[in-house]
Amino acid sequence: MTPAGASLLDRLAAIEGEGLAAIGEAADSAALESARVEYLGRNGRLADVMSLIGTVEARARRDVGQRANAVKTVLRGALEARAKALESATRGPSARIDLTLPARGRWVGGVHPVTRVIDEICEIFAELGFTSVLGPEIESTWYNFTALNIPLDHPAADMMDTFYLDKDVVLRTHTSPVQARVMETFRPPVRVVVPGLAYRRDSFDPSHAPAFEQIEGLAVDEGVDFVEFRAAIEHFVHHFFGRGTKSRFRPSFYPFTEPSAEVDVSCAVCAGGGCSTCKRTGWITIMGSGMVDPAVFKAVGYDPERYTGYAFGMGPARIAMVRHGIPDMRLLYEGEMSFLQQFT
Incomplete structure (x- = not known):
């Protein structure tokens, strides 16, 4: 080459x-x-x-x-x-990996606002000698209705409102059945609060949920009267909502209490002046209550001539909504971290 x-x-x-x-x-x-x-x-x-x-x-x-x-x-x-x-x-x-993006913050765990309300309510009533107790969420119709002076043909026992698991077995519609269970087991004096879940055939909307927390309260002894009852509720209202909060009792009806009353507190949003939160009334209902009906005492073996008592029930989710100005109950149950993180 x-x-x-x-x-x-x-x-x-x-x-x-x-x-x-x-x-x-x-x-x-x-x-x-x-x-x-x-x-x-x-x-x-x-x-x-x-x-x-x-x-x-x-x-x-x-x-x-x-x-x-x-x-x-x-x-x-x-x-x-x-x-x-x-x-x-x-x-x-x-x-x-985009190094220009800001760092992702770590989620910090905290107590759910409804759980926080439940704990605070139980602590306030503990100051008055109330003990926290629990009960089964699957109940017989006897404890859920009959023992509480609610006949099975009452609208509250209707299948359109209650989750029936069997003919005589339901998901409890309130925590009130624990009242009957406690009174069957213990003799007076009795002072208990009962936190727990309840279930009803309600639509999931801004003010209702099919599964929700409830707190039941019961006090039974000799000589318990409406004056003591009102004093206990006012003690709770002042400690939970503040000394400046007003309360009122409005006549109502519940099968297991007589007389019965709904308890309202002055609206914290408008200070009683009237707003959309309180529907322009200046008041927000926080619980149903009343003196225990003698028929309930008879059903659990208490002498209604000797013992008297009062009972109340409230929804911690609604109270959390009032306290924090939450407009929609669904926010409390959907697990949205951007919403829940403000309570950590």
Whole structure:
């Protein structure tokens, strides 16, 4: 082979080696494209060599041409392989990290606002000698209705309002059945508060939930009267809502209390002036209550001529809504962290 042909072959060898090194060192698509243009572009180093093939003697042209095509094939293969490697790297875990984004804050656990209300209510009544007790959520119709002076043909026992698991078994519709269970087990004096879940066939809307917390209270002893009852409720209202909060008792009806009353407190949002939260009345109802009906005492074996007592029931979720100005009960149950974090 003539010196001219040998010189071209040497140049091709150098182009192959240097081109492979440049392609392998390309850190991104821009660097890879730069290497392609330098070695395989229209005016690149390989094109320069191929333009000189015609200047060598005929017998050396074939060897130089074959070698040039071989170098082109090798460099193209290296380009494709490096391009795939770079693409794969951009799809990896490190590629999804955007260092310009602010750091993600860690969630901090806290007590749910309804749980906090339950704990506070129980603590306030503990100051008056009340003990917290629990009871089953699956109840017989006897404890859920009959023992509480609610006949099974009463609207409250209707299947449209109650979750029946069997003919005589229900998901309790209130925590009041624990009243009967406690009185069957213990003799007076009795002072208990009963926190727990209750279930009703209510729609899930801004003011109702099919499963909700309730707190029942019961006090039974000799000589318990309405004056003591009112004093206990006012003690709770002042300690929970503040000394400036007013309360009132409105006549009502419940099968297991007589007389019965609904307890209202002055609206904390408008200070009693009237707003959408209190429906322009200046008052918000927080519980149903009353003196225990003698029929309930008879059902559990207490002497209604000897013992008297009072009972009350309240919804901690509604009270949490009043305290924090929450407009929709569903916010308390949907587990939305952006909402719940404000209470941590």
